[in-house]
Amino acid sequence: MAVMRYREALNSALREEMERDPNVMLMGEDIGVFNGAFKVTAGLLDEFGEKRVRDTPISENTIVGMGVGAAMTGLRPVVELMTINFSLLAMDQIVNHAASIRYMFGGQVRVPLVVRMPQGAGHQLGPTHSHSWEALYLHVPGLLVAVPTTAADAKGLLKSAIRDDNPVVFIEHEYLYGQRGEVPDDEDHTVRFGEAAIRREGSDVTIVGISRMALTSARAAKTLSEEHDVEAEVIDPRTLRPLDLDTILASVRKTNRCVIVEEGWPHGGVGANLAALIQEQAFDDLDAPIQRVTGADVPMPYSKPLEQIAFPHEPQVVDAVLATFRDR
Amino acid sequence: MAERVAQPAEQAGLPEPAVALEWLGSMMLIRRFEERAGEMYAKAKVGGFLHLAIGEEATIVGSTRALRDQDYLISTYRSHGHTLARGSDPDRVMAELFGRVDGLCRGRGGSMHMFDRENRFMGGYGIVGGNLPLAAGFALASDYLERDEVTLCQFGDGASNQGTFGETMNLAALWKLPVVFMITNNQFGMGTALERHSAITDLLRKGEGFGVPGMRCDGMDAVDTYNVTSEALRIAREERRPTLVEAVTYRFRGHSMADPEEYRTKEQVDEWRKRDPLTVFGDQLMEAGILSEDEREAMDRDTIERVDRAVAFADASPHPSPNDLYDDIYVLGDQVRGWYSVDERTPTPHRGEDETAMDRADLPHAAEHAATTPPGDASQREED
Numbered sequence: 026m027a028v029m030r031y032r033e034a035l036n037s038a039l040r041e042e043m044e045r046d047p048n049v050m051l052m053g054e055d056i057g058v059f060n061g062a063f064k065v066t067a068g069l070l071d072e073f074g075e076k077r078v079r080d081t082p083i084s085e086n087t088i089v090g091m092g093v094g095a096a097m098t099g100l101r102p103v104v105e106l107m108t109i110n111f112s113l114l115a116m117d118q119i120v121n122h123a124a125s126i127r128y129m130f131g132g133q134v135r136v137p138l139v140v141r142m143p144q145g146a147g148h149q150l151g152p153t154h155s156h157s158w159e160a161l162y163l164h165v166p167g168l169l170v171a172v173p174t175t176a177a178d179a180k181g182l183l184k185s186a187i188r189d190d191n192p193v194v195f196i197e198h199e200y201l202y203g204q205r206g207e208v209p210d211d212e213d214h215t216v217r218f219g220e221a222a223i224r225r226e227g228s229d230v231t232i233v234g235i236s237r238m239a240l241t242s243a244r245a246a247k248t249l250s251e252e253h254d255v256e257a258e259v260i261d262p263r264t265l266r267p268l269d270l271d272t273i274l275a276s277v278r279k280t281n282r283c284v285i286v287e288e289g290w291p292h293g294g295v296g297a298n299l300a301a302l303i304q305e306q307a308f309d310d311l312d313a314p315i316q317r318v319t320g321a322d323v324p325m326p327y328s329k330p331l332e333q334i335a336f337p338h339e340p341q342v343v344d345a346v347l348a349t350f351r352d353r
Numbered sequence: 354m355a356e357r358v359a360q361p362a363e364q365a366g367l368p369e370p371a372v373a374l375e376w377l378g379s380m381m382l383i384r385r386f387e388e389r390a391g392e393m394y395a396k397a398k399v400g401g402f403l404h405l406a407i408g409e410e411a412t413i414v415g416s417t418r419a420l421r422d423q424d425y426l427i428s429t430y431r432s433h434g435h436t437l438a439r440g441s442d443p444d445r446v447m448a449e450l451f452g453r454v455d456g457l458c459r460g461r462g463g464s465m466h467m468f469d470r471e472n473r474f475m476g477g478y479g480i481v482g483g484n485l486p487l488a489a490g491f492a493l494a495s496d497y498l499e500r501d502e503v504t505l506c507q508f509g510d511g512a513s514n515q516g517t518f519g520e521t522m523n524l525a526a527l528w529k530l531p532v533v534f535m536i537t538n539n540q541f542g543m544g545t546a547l548e549r550h551s552a553i554t555d556l557l558r559k560g561e562g563f564g565v566p567g568m569r570c571d572g573m574d575a576v577d578t579y580n581v582t583s584e585a586l587r588i589a590r591e592e593r594r595p596t597l598v599e600a601v602t603y604r605f606r607g608h609s610m611a612d613p614e615e616y617r618t619k620e621q622v623d624e625w626r627k628r629d630p631l632t633v634f635g636d637q638l639m640e641a642g643i644l645s646e647d648e649r650e651a652m653d654r655d656t657i658e659r660v661d662r663a664v665a666f667a668d669a670s671p672h673p674s675p676n677d678l679y680d681d682i683y684v685l686g687d688q689v690r691g692w693y694s695v696d697e698r699t700p701t702p703h704r705g706e707d708e709t710a711m712d713r714a715d716l717p718h719a720a721e722h723a724a725t726t727p728p729g730d731a732s733q734r735e736e737d
């Protein structure tokens with residue numbers, strides 16, 4: 026095991042996969058000379074050269090589209106977008122093209138493309154740079170969607186994503202880039218898509234935390250245990266497509282209560298979807314309505330106090346958990 | 354006081370003395386304002402990203418001074434200078450940087466998202482290339498409504514690679530819209546140098562294939578920028594067709610405050626700094642006898658004091674109240690009396706939920722909004 030930051034774990038995944046497969050190549054704005062807006066690609070241009078690490082113009086839709094085309098014809102491109110907000114400019118290529126191509130052409134081609142992007146609020150970047158939109162990509166059949174929260178998962182999932190033959194939307198988090206964690210040394214350390222991680226075991230309530238909110242949920246669980254005598258089980262789904270519903274259902278059947286925590290908007294969110302799935306399949310096991318904790322239903326404001334109340338923190342998770350006990 | 358040399362201003366290509374002094378004042382204000390903004394950022398009074406246009410003042414002032422009051426200006430996330438040049442109150446621009454209620458956008462937008470309807474500064478936008486279609490849209494409305502307005506749209510060299518660039522050029526030319534596109538070519542898109550991001554580096558030519566002819570101005574020279582922009586605006590106004598102006602300039606500071614600037618050499622920056630538009634223009638005015646050394650210093654002192662007052666104003670302005678979080682998402686009316694949202698189910702449901710049950714006139718929200726409507730909104734209502 027080595028201790029490294031989330032961004033370094035991503036960096037080493039890229040490096041190892043590029044060493045392993047000469048057809049893995051990187052494209053993105055300022056990923057080379059500038060070393061990446063969040064330094065995830067630091068050093069890779071020097072190491073692999075301009076053929077494999079390409080600084081692109083600011084042309085999101087086209088660079089993702091070129092990634093799709095190159096993936097259809099033999100490469101394994103990894104495209105970096107500076108933030109998930111800018112991925113909207115590439116939505117056409119991601120949804121109308123990457124996600125649909127294999128299906129609409131009757132399974133004749135594969136699109137082994139990875140599109141990486143960070144999300145998240147908290148740095149006062151305002152309404153064009155701060156959102157959390159895993160729900161947008163969760164919506165799309167044909168995509169795989171990863172939301173890693175630890176350094177080990179960041180590395181393991183990115184390696185799996187690059188080796189996978191499907192288009193992957195790989196959603197990192199700006200807050201997590203600097204977080205440290207233990208990462209297995211093994212060059213073949215991969216994390217399989219569709220396997221949730223149980224971050225903490227508990228018998229009273231299930232908390233499902235998405236992306237950074239898995240960490241927020243784990244902190245809330247500690248408070249719940251210390252101050253409220255509630256033992257929460259915290260689940261980090263790690264990937265949303267495919268989703269490890271079995272692990273979540275098994276936990277809910279044990280605890281009979283569920284709270285879903287996400288940073289994105291409430292309407293049509295990850296929690297809305299998951300709550301529907303859980304009540305369809307485990308209604309009789311629920312002792313209280315499923316609670317959601319989400320970002321506020323607003324474009325992200327710049328003002329610090331407004332921004333801070335526009336995305337969830339630990340106390341809201343604690344309150345939501347306690348509400349599942351009050352509701353009876 | 355130094356003796357005035359009796360040299361007519363036109364000789365140096367300068368405008369009338371009073372006008373030239375006003376331009377210098379505007380450039381000074383932008384420079385001193387941005388320097389202070391940078392300091393305030395270091396003190397964490399300003400958050401998020403802060404993109405300074407230091408070095409680009411001649412482009413900003415030269416071009417905006419070619420606009421009439423009714424014309425529209427639209428820019429990018431690097432637009433403190435644009436909104437100031439358009440006449441925004443420095444107090445309110447600084448308050449926006451501080452994220453306070455008296456900010457131009459009530460603290461919602463921050464540095465990257467300035468907007469001043471009253472002064473027809475139609476916004477700074479955080480999405481590279483996102484403002485070009487909007488600009489063509491302003492021009493479409495002006496044309497449609499037969500209003501004597503022209504739009505000036507500024508964006509960076511990097512933005513000229515975005516799909517919206519070509520798409521907007523084509524439509525603006527096809528529909529003969531009164532709009533001028535100006536590329537502020539500061540040589541870099543973030544850390545990527547012009548020749549590494551654009552196949553054609555004569556950016557003025559980039560619109561030609563779409564039917565938008567190009568012109569170039571020296572963006573370090575306010576007078577040249579003014580002259581070229583004036584001609585472009587005239588073509589838009591009188592001949593009803595768009596042009597593309599490339600203003601060649603340089604940003605002296607990093608892309609944003611968090612830029613190690615490893616992609617360029619100090620020598621290159623120093624070389625361009627010799628052409629510092631503020632210094633050069635000030636010197637020109639002195640040589641032309643429009644300005645004395647003492648006057649120049651006094652002007653600078655006054656400007657610094659003005660910026661100090663803006664900082665004091667911003668610091669005294671309150672943060673937005675948490676109760677304001679849901680304001681201004683919708684225009685409330687018969688169709689939208691409020692809305693139902695389910696986030697953060699805390700014991701106190703937020704106002705969006707309450708509103709559904711209330712008569713619209715009773716909305717605390719509506720009353721509050723009316724009370725804080727900035728003066729500029731009145732003109733909006735008249736027009737709309």
Ligand SMILES: Cc1ncc(C[n+]2csc(CCOP(=O)(O)OP(=O)(O)O)c2C)c(N)n1
Binds near residue numbers: 107513
């Ligand atoms: C769609 C989009 N992609 C990427 C970014 C990140 N970004 C912000 S500014 C910038 C460089 C833009 O360069 P240029 O257009 O030359 O303007 P300048 O910053 O030099 O004024 C980039 C890549 C963004 N804000 N929006």
Ligand SMILES: [Mg+2]
Binds near residue numbers: 537539540541542
């Ligand atoms: Mg530029």
